[in-house]
Amino acid sequence: MxxxxxxxxxxxxxxxxxxxxxxxxxxxxxxxxxxxxxxxxxxxxxxxxxxxxxxxxxxxxxxxxxxxxxxxxxxxxxxxxxxxxSQQSQRYVEMGSVRVVLPPSVAGDAEASRVFLEAAAAAHEAYAKLVALGLPKEDARYLLPHGWExxxxxxxxxxxxxxxxxxxxxxxxxxxxxxxxxxxxxxxxxxxxxxxxxSGPSCVVRGTCGEARPCGRPYASVEELLA
Amino acid sequence: MxxxxxxxxxxxxxxxxxxxxxxxxxxxxxxxxxxxxxxxxxxxxxxxxxxxxxxxxxxxxxxxxxxxxxxxxxxxxxxxxxxxxSQQSQRYVEMGSVRVVLPPSVAGDAEASRVFLEAAAAAHEAYAKLVALGLPKEDARYLLPHGWExxxxxxxxxxxxxxxxxxxxxxxxxxxxxxxxxxxxxxxxxxxxxxxxxSGPSCVVRGTCGEARPCGRPYASVEELLA
Amino acid sequence: MxxxxxxxxxxxxxxxxxxxxxxxxxxxxxxxxxxxxxxxxxxxxxxxxxxxxxxxxxxxxxxxxxxxxxxxxxxxxxxxxxxxxSQQSQRYVEMGSVRVVLPPSVAGDAEASRVFLEAAAAAHEAYAKLVALGLPKEDARYLLPHGWExxxxxxxxxxxxxxxxxxxxxxxxxxxxxxxxxxxxxxxxxxxxxxxxxSGPSCVVRGTCGEARPCGRPYASVEELLA
Amino acid sequence: MxxxxxxxxxxxxxxxxxxxxxxxxxxxxxxxxxxxxxxxxxxxxxxxxxxxxxxxxxxxxxxxxxxxxxxxxxxxxxxxxxxxxSQQSQRYVEMGSVRVVLPPSVAGDAEASRVFLEAAAAAHEAYAKLVALGLPKEDARYLLPHGWExxxxxxxxxxxxxxxxxxxxxxxxxxxxxxxxxxxxxxxxxxxxxxxxxSGPSCVVRGTCGEARPCGRPYASVEELLA
CATH class of the missing domain: 3.30.1360.170 (Gyrase A; domain 2)
Structure with missing residues (x-):
């Protein structure tokens, strides 16, 4: 990012x-x-x-x-x-290579990372096949993973x-x-x-939490939040 | 739909x-x-x-x-x-089976359909594996296809x-x-x-097109558009 | 009202x-x-x-x-x-008679009421004169009091x-x-x-006041507020 | 202005x-x-x-x-x-002297101008009287003319x-x-x-008028409009 x-x-x-x-x-x-x-x-x-x-x-x-x-x-x-x-359009721009966001929880687990990266590569391969078959990019992208950049x-x-x-x-x-x-x-x-x-969540700004189920780990300050 | x-x-x-x-x-x-x-x-x-x-x-x-x-x-x-x-959350609701929208362009092509459906099934399988490995649903879903319902x-x-x-x-x-x-x-x-x-696009409502690149097939009426 | x-x-x-x-x-x-x-x-x-x-x-x-x-x-x-x-237009609708909101503070004071009602009537009279002189209603209304209905x-x-x-x-x-x-x-x-x-101000909804200068008379409930 | x-x-x-x-x-x-x-x-x-x-x-x-x-x-x-x-508040700021917008139609007519200016002065005088009587500014202003600045x-x-x-x-x-x-x-x-x-009305931007009752005097250009 x-x-x-x-x-x-x-x-x-x-x-x-x-x-x-x-x-x-x-x-x-x-x-x-x-x-x-x-x-x-x-x-x-x-x-x-x-x-x-x-x-x-x-x-x-x-x-x-x-x-x-x-x-x-x-x-x-x-x-x-x-x-x-203003957002980049997947209708008009072709997605040439695998560009997918890897969640930290996945990155921290070797087996999960393997599954994730293989699946993302396979999804892009299928996308590329559909484009090669002459299908519109805007339809081929229905196969791209949610994590696509x-x-x-x-x-x-x-x-x-x-x-x-x-x-x-x-x-x-x-x-x-x-x-x-x-x-x-x-x-x-x-x-x-x-x-x-x-600026920030209620714990930082007002010192209290308004959530129905608080996380239990309120931030003490903006500095802590940005650290 | x-x-x-x-x-x-x-x-x-x-x-x-x-x-x-x-x-x-x-x-x-x-x-x-x-x-x-x-x-x-x-x-x-x-x-x-x-x-x-x-x-x-x-x-x-x-x-x-x-x-x-x-x-x-x-x-x-x-x-x-x-x-x-108000939208169904993929953070909180587990996606139990393959539910993906098949674009008509893909549905009309046997080879493309095969590629599409296999890829969608494989993506969901990888999602399910990540969930089974204990990863948060909100992260596993990074693998679900854009076409997911x-x-x-x-x-x-x-x-x-x-x-x-x-x-x-x-x-x-x-x-x-x-x-x-x-x-x-x-x-x-x-x-x-x-x-x-x-009601509808400019061709129906005003009888003219305002697009920089008109489609060349203006609708004559709301009825035609809904037919 | x-x-x-x-x-x-x-x-x-x-x-x-x-x-x-x-x-x-x-x-x-x-x-x-x-x-x-x-x-x-x-x-x-x-x-x-x-x-x-x-x-x-x-x-x-x-x-x-x-x-x-x-x-x-x-x-x-x-x-x-x-x-x-959608609001009634003073550009198109002629204001035929005096219709002005009398603030309670004014209504509770005989001298103030007299001043207020005379001034409102005089303002409307001047408005009517301008309309009679052929001026646009939309301009004559510059004389109508803010309290006009x-x-x-x-x-x-x-x-x-x-x-x-x-x-x-x-x-x-x-x-x-x-x-x-x-x-x-x-x-x-x-x-x-x-x-x-x-529903209502913070005193009713959260039991606290967020104003920089609180009024000192918080409402205890919606009922009190509506009484 | x-x-x-x-x-x-x-x-x-x-x-x-x-x-x-x-x-x-x-x-x-x-x-x-x-x-x-x-x-x-x-x-x-x-x-x-x-x-x-x-x-x-x-x-x-x-x-x-x-x-x-x-x-x-x-x-x-x-x-x-x-x-x-962000707008100047008449609740908090006292209106010390007559400051009212004179419409050009009124300014162009000697009799109308006299009526207008006298009425505006009288309205402000009544406002000042109410303030002097101890009424809140926010209520006294109900007498100020719509044309107030x-x-x-x-x-x-x-x-x-x-x-x-x-x-x-x-x-x-x-x-x-x-x-x-x-x-x-x-x-x-x-x-x-x-x-x-x-930029401007439809006559300038599209060369046509969309009003139900056109004014009959379309602008030819932004320059004419600004002249």
């Missing part, structure tokens, strides 16, 4: 803080933004974050290039509807990212989308730390 | 017509609705439909039970973000259904989601004919 | 419960729904509600006719984006309604949209009690 | 073009983006624009500071649900902007939101010309 940040709203913390301030001021957003340095913006964002007033966070947008996640993971990802996606460009705003992190960094989420979420959080923390300093 | 209508807004045509009328009247929606019989509502909806004023169509909602579509098709389906989905409950409002039909009944869409869209259109036409009498 | 339920998903509790069960079963949604009576559905929904798994609640939809709220209130209302609205048809699904109630039944919301939310909650409780038995 | 661009996705044309290309290539989005200069990206975007494939346009986001539009206009604006808004921060992506321009630059839209849309189009054209070179 490779995740990169393709683009993001410049000066995001000041834009979000100015938008939030506008609601309670009689001044233009531009003058509010000019009056905010990074430190003041940070302090104000921490306050919004703690009180759950996330709507101004929507003004900051982040675009990721995601390569090498499975179609299992992309099917989960695109269920987040407040986001934008895909590529996407994904855009989410900072409010949706907080929501995404709260669900997908929880230990109850599947390992692959958790890995993806962790990479995304690392990237946005690097460019907009004050927007994401307090 | 099996598609059924689980529920829908009762008296949908009159609800939509009353909402549309409200914008231009000085009367309550309730009195407007009482003043509309099915015939008047139909005439008014035909007018809205032709002039592209679809926002009142959002007040009518339709819930479908979809069984036996492939995960290829469900991955395309859930890209429609103005809709609601799934189940969903899907809710869309009438405006989004029009949009869905315009894209997914076009011959450029893949055959499986076109089959699904056709079943859905049949079902909603049966219970709310005046909401959907003019 | 008058709020009525124009339409709603029939048998909503069973539809939602069947959709939720589908995720963890190997059965069709139809058979799951047939296997659920009202009592079983209720028990299951209470479980979903407590654990915050609201996505199946989206399959149930509710359409309201709202008459006689102010444009202050409707401007707040339409900020809820996961909903559908409007009508809407509003559709929300049960998930969004829970979100709406959590924000708009809080004592920090303005009295008018709280009155509206209270009427809406009464109406949906009457037709789908098991979907809404635990 | 004053409209400024607070922030936007940097290098938006190349980001959108790379995302669009990803669907049909076997390459990373990053490498596709590096392979695109402004000219190639432009040519590709023109192709997407003409064929109506707008989904990759969602990856580019634009944030505007809007000052001095009326609450009539902001009520229309926030009906666009695929956007983010407000401020917002608005974020839309390029796809929603195209949709917004198609509806709100049509001569059938009210003059104030058309003025706003025109300012917004000017601003995005300056920073991302290839994303918006073909």
């Amino acid at each position: 490779s995740v990169r940040l393709l683009a993001h709203t410049p000066d995001a913390a000041r834009v979000v803080a100015a938008a939030a301030r506008l609601c309670y001021s009689d001044a233009t957003a531009l003058s509010l933004m000019e009056g905010l340095d990074e430190t003041k913006a940070s302090a104000f964002l921490a306050h919004l974050n703690r009180s759950g007033h996330f709507s101004p966070f929507e003004h900051a947008s982040f675009t990721f290039a995601v390569d090498g996640i499975s179609r299992v993971c992309s099917h989960q990802l695109v269920r987040h509807r407040l986001a934008s996606y 895909t590529r996407l460009v994904v855009t989410m705003n900072a409010r949706e990212l907080h929501h995404f992190f709260s669900l997908r960094l929880c230990r109850r989420a599947q390992w692959e989308i958790r890995d993806l979420a962790r990479e995304m959080l690392r990237l946005v923390l690097a460019v907009a730390p004050s927007l994401f300093s307090l | 099996s598609v059924r209508l689980l529920a829908h807004t009762p008296d949908a045509a009159r609800v939509v017509a009353a909402a549309a009328r409200l914008c231009y009247s000085d009367a309550t929606a309730l009195s407007l609705m009482e003043g509309l019989d099915e015939t008047k509502a139909s005439a008014f909806l035909a007018h809205l439909n032709r002039s592209g004023h679809f926002s009142p169509f959002e007040h009518a909602s339709f819930t479908f039970a979809v069984d036996g579509i492939s995960r290829v098709c469900s991955h395309q389906l859930v890209r429609h973000r103005l809709a609601s989905y 799934t189940r969903l409950v899907v809710t869309m409002n009438a405006r989004e259904l029009h949009h869905f039909f315009s894209l997914r009944l076009c011959r450029r869409a893949q055959w499986e989601i076109r089959d699904l869209a056709r079943e859905m259109l049949r079902l909603v036409l049966a219970v709310a004919p005046s909401l959907f009498s003019l | 008058s709020v009525r339920l124009l339409a709603h998903t029939p048998d909503a509790a069973r539809v939602v419960a069947a959709a939720a069960r589908l995720c963890y079963s190997d059965a069709t949604a139809l058979s799951l729904m047939e296997g659920l009576d009202e009592t079983k559905a209720s028990a299951f929904l209470a479980h979903l509600n407590r654990s915050g798994h609201f996505s199946p609640f989206e399959h149930a939809s509710f359409t309201f006719a709202v008459d006689g709220i102010s444009r202050v209130c409707s401007h707040q209302l339409v900020r809820h984006r996961l909903a559908s609205y 409007t009508r809407l048809v509003v559709t929300m699904n049960a998930r969004e309604l829970h979100h709406f109630f959590s924000l708009r039944l809080c004592r920090r919301a303005q009295w008018e949209i709280r009155d509206l939310a209270r009427e809406m909650l009464r109406l949906v409780l009457a037709v789908a009690p098991s979907l809404f038995s635990l | 004053s409209v400024r661009l607070l922030a936007h996705t940097p290098d938006a044309a190349r980001v959108v073009a790379a995302a669009a290309r990803l669907c049909y290539s076997d390459a990373t989005a990053l490498s596709l983006m590096e392979g695109l200069d402004e000219t190639k990206a432009s040519a590709f975007l023109a192709h997407l624009n003409r064929s109506g494939h707008f989904s990759p346009f969602e990856h580019a986001s634009f944030t505007f500071a809007v000052d001095g539009i009326s609450r009539v206009c902001s009520h229309q604006l926030v009906r666009h649900r695929l956007a983010s808004y 407000t401020r917002l921060v608005v974020t839309m992506n390029a796809r929603e902007l195209h949709h917004f321009f198609s509806l709100r630059l049509c001569r059938r839209a009210q003059w104030e939101i058309r003025d706003l849309a025109r300012e917004m189009l000017r601003l995005v054209l300056a920073v991302a010309p290839s994303l918006f070179s073909l």
